[in-house]
Amino acid sequence: MEKLLEFQNLGKDQPSKEDQELLLSLPRVKSWDYPFLYQYQGFWLPSQFFHGVINFQKHFQAKDSDIILATFPKSGATWLKPLVFTIMNRASSTLEHSPLLSTFSHNLIPFLEIMIYTRYKTFSILDDLPTPRILATHVAYTSLPPSIINSNCRIVYLCRNPLDVFISHWHFSPSVRDVPMETPLSLDEAFEICCQGVQSFGPVWDHELGYWNASLEKSHKILFLKFEDMKENTAFHVKKLADFLGCPFTEEEETQGVIQEISKFCSFENMKKLQVHQTGIQAPTGLQNKIFFRNGKVGDWTNHLTPSMSERFQKLMEEKLGESGLMMTFSQSSEVRKETE
Ligand code: A3P
Numbered sequence: 001m002e003k004l005l006e007f008q009n010l011g012k013d014q015p016s017k018e019d020q021e022l023l024l025s026l027p028r029v030k031s032w033d034y035p036f037l038y039q040y041q042g043f044w045l046p047s048q049f050f051h052g053v054i055n056f057q058k059h060f061q062a063k064d065s066d067i068i069l070a071t072f073p074k075s076g077a078t079w080l081k082p083l084v085f086t087i088m089n090r091a092s093s094t095l096e097h098s099p100l101l102s103t104f105s106h107n108l109i110p111f112l113e114i115m116i117y118t119r120y121k122t123f124s125i126l127d128d129l130p131t132p133r134i135l136a137t138h139v140a141y142t143s144l145p146p147s148i149i150n151s152n153c154r155i156v157y158l159c160r161n162p163l164d165v166f167i168s169h170w171h172f173s174p175s176v177r178d179v180p181m182e183t184p185l186s187l188d189e190a191f192e193i194c195c196q197g198v199q200s201f202g203p204v205w206d207h208e209l210g211y212w213n214a215s216l217e218k219s220h221k222i223l224f225l226k227f228e229d230m231k232e233n234t235a236f237h238v239k240k241l242a243d244f245l246g247c248p249f250t251e252e253e254e255t256q257g258v259i260q261e262i263s264k265f266c267s268f269e270n271m272k273k274l275q276v277h278q279t280g281i282q283a284p285t286g287l288q289n290k291i292f293f294r295n296g297k298v299g300d301w302t303n304h305l306t307p308s309m310s311e312r313f314q315k316l317m318e319e320k321l322g323e324s325g326l327m328m329t330f331s332q333s334s335e336v337r338k339e340t341e
Contacts, residue, residue: 015051023050031198032190033173035181041143043207046200048118053139055117060145065132066153067245069109072207073138073200074168075160076227078292081105082266084134084156087242090258095265102276104289111136138201141210152221154245157211160227161328162204163301163313166194168294170304175291191309195316205320212326228298228329234263268296299331 015023027039037044045053062068069084071077082105086098093099099108110116112135116126126133137144148155170190185193197203215224223244230237238259242248249259264270271277272293280289301310310330317328 032185032193043140044202052113052118056113057145062147062151062153064152067134068155069136070157074165076158080158081109086262109134109136140207141214155222157224159208161330167301167304231298235259238263
């Protein structure tokens with residue numbers, strides 16, 4: 001793991017001339033989360049991730065034992081990573097000595113296109129990682145490197161209702177833009193753009209549907225989870241994850257309450273209060289770890305969007321998801337934004 005931490009001190013590489021030319025040839029739109037997004041293979045990417053996506057596609061070689069955690073941005077990767085890390089490493093590390101107590105999960109389980117493949121010098125780190133490697137991505141299913149699709153590696157996809165994703169991203173994006181917005185947009189203006197599918201790695205419905213459809217075809221390879229279901233019954237999903245990852249809980253572990261302990265350890269409340277998440281900073285981006293822990297609730301969108309905005313979006317989702325069988329849970333909290341606000 002130390003190697004992974006070291007790579008953060010290496011600066012980003014410059015994109016090749018070829019990558020830059022390709023980027024400039026792509027359709028471009030103004031967005032609400034980044035000043036511009038570029039449409040690559042049907043999905044909108046900020047320029048700062050483009051280079052990493054291309055390198056990831058060209059160079060990543062999956063191993064059959066790999067575990068890939070895939071998410072649309074702001075769907076809860078910061079929750080899925082500690083859960084999977086703890087489940088997989090429970091034989092070698094007790095919760096009291098968990099590396100998660102001192103190291104942010106995004107450093108233990110790096111995003112391939114964002115953290116590894118934007119830095120050429122770090123590619124080789126992947127070869128040195130212990131098996132099974134646990135890695136993460138935001139890349140859409142149809143844009144994954146062929147070796148992920150064709151190998152026996154396993155994928156866990158965490159899906160979240162797009163209204164909570166939008167609100168989460170709305171709060172998060174000012175902290176991560178590489179260039180500030182010339183004219184910052186209002187929430188309502190941003191929502192309009194989001195309804196057109198424009199946001200980084202969007203359209204969100206195509207991202208979620210891509211993994212959903214693939215999970216139906218290859219259920220042994222892809223586990224499709226929903227943030228809202230996991231909130232409702234975390235222990236059930238911890239067990240499900242362990243079964244899927246090939247390290248089921250023993251009867252003894254179940255009796256001893258290990259599943260509940262892991263659920264509690266990785267809970268929003270526990271993770272948020274850890275010192276590493278309160279004060280830690282990610283080198284070299286300078287991002288504060290605490291911005292990844294806002295409120296971790298289902299239905300916070302009701303505090304920001306009017307009922308007519310949400311109705312419009314939910315109708316749009318119904319159209320987009322069509323007969324796929326994928327259903328979203330848009331549970332509401334008690335506070336609802338009034339139409340007139
Ligand atoms: P909110 O902004 O709605 O609070 P990602 O990790 O994909 O960037 O997603 C971040 C979202 O996951 C944030 O949502 C964050 O608060 C939430 N989150 C982080 N850790 C969590 C946990 N342990 N349990 C539930 N939600 C969590």
